[in-house]
Amino acid sequence: MKKVQSRFGEIEYDPESTLHFPEGLIGFENLHHFVVMPNEKDGPLFWIQSTEDPLVAFILTDPTGFYYDYRVVPDGNERRKLGIGETDECHVVSVVSVSPERQITLNLAAPILFAPATNRALQVILEGTNFSPRTPLPTVEPAQATATSE
Amino acid sequence: MLVLTRKTGEGIIIGDDIRITVVELKGGGVRIGIDAPREMKVHRQEVYERIKQENKEATQWDFADLNTVSSILNTGRKKS
Numbered sequence A: 001m002k003k004v005q006s007r008f009g010e011i012e013y014d015p016e017s018t019l020h021f022p023e024g025l026i027g028f029e030n031l032h033h034f035v036v037m038p039n040e041k042d043g044p045l046f047w048i049q050s051t052e053d054p055l056v057a058f059i060l061t062d063p064t065g066f067y068y069d070y071r072v073v074p075d076g077n078e079r080r081k082l083g084i085g086e087t088d089e090c091h092v093v094s095v096v097s098v099s100p101e102r103q104i105t106l107n108l109a110a111p112i113l114f115a116p117a118t119n120r121a122l123q124v125i126l127e128g129t130n131f132s133p134r135t136p137l138p139t140v141e142p143a144q145a146t147a148t149s150e
Numbered sequence B: 001m002l003v004l005t006r007k008t009g010e011g012i013i014i015g016d017d018i019r020i021t022v023v024e025l026k027g028g029g030v031r032i033g034i035d036a037p038r039e040m041k042v043h044r045q046e047v048y049e050r051i052k053q054e055n056k057e058a059t060q061w062d063f064a065d066l067n068t069v070s071s072i073l074n075t076g077r078k079k080s
Helices: A076-082 B045-058 B063-076
Strands: A002-006 A009-013 A033-038 A045-050 A057-061 A091-098 A104-106 A112-115 A120-123 B011-014 B018-026 B029-035
Touching: A002 A045, A009 A033, A045 B063, A057 B045, A057 B063, A076 A112, A076 A120, A091 B045, A091 B063, A104 B063
Parallel strands: none
Antiparallel strands: A002 A009, A033 A045, A045 A057, A057 A091, A091 A104, A091 A112, A112 A120, B011 B018, B018 B029
16 A cells, blocks of 8 residues: 545555556646545545645546436547557546535536546547536536537 | 748648648638647647646635535435
C-alpha cells in the first residue's frame, strides 16, 4: 500500500488499482494516476484523487443515471488509447461540479471514457454537440439525449 | 508568433504530418481544413479552454458539498 496526501487528509491506496489517464484530464495533462474513492454516503457519486497532486480531486458520476439515453461511443483511436479492443466494455463517466450555491452540474460536453479491462480512462471533448459542460440535473423528466464521440 | 498570408486553397505544412488548408473565406470567417494524424487532438480553442476552465472549477469542492449533493441525488435519482 502507498500513501497520498489530499485536501481531505492522508489516503492509503493500492498502486495496482489506480485509474490510469494516459493523457491526463484536460488542463491536467501531467496527472496520470488517480485513486478511486467511494462516497461515504450511498448514491451515484464517487470521487478520484490524484496521486501526483494533493490538490486535485474530482467528483464523478454515471451520467446515464440522469440522462438515460446519453451515449458516448469510443472510436478506434480512443479504444487504442484505452488499450481495449472492439468488443471490450467501455463506460462513460461525467465530471460533477458543485457551485458555491450548491447547484450541481454534469460536464456532458467532455465525458470520461473508462475501460474496466485496462483501468484506463480518457477525457474526450465532444465536437458539434449541444451538451453543455454545465448540464444541470434533470428537474422533472429526464431529457432524451444521445451523443457520439467525435 | 509566425504570421503567414495564405489565399483560398493554399495551405501550411507543420512538421511531417500536419497540413492546414484555407478552404473558404466567407463573411469575416475562415473555413480551415486540417489533416493530422488520428491520435492528434484538434479542437476549437474556445471549446478547449472552456473545458479546461470547467475541469479546474470542478476540483473546488469539499466533503460538505459531496454530502449535500449526495442527499439531493438520493431523493431525485431513478430507481434502479
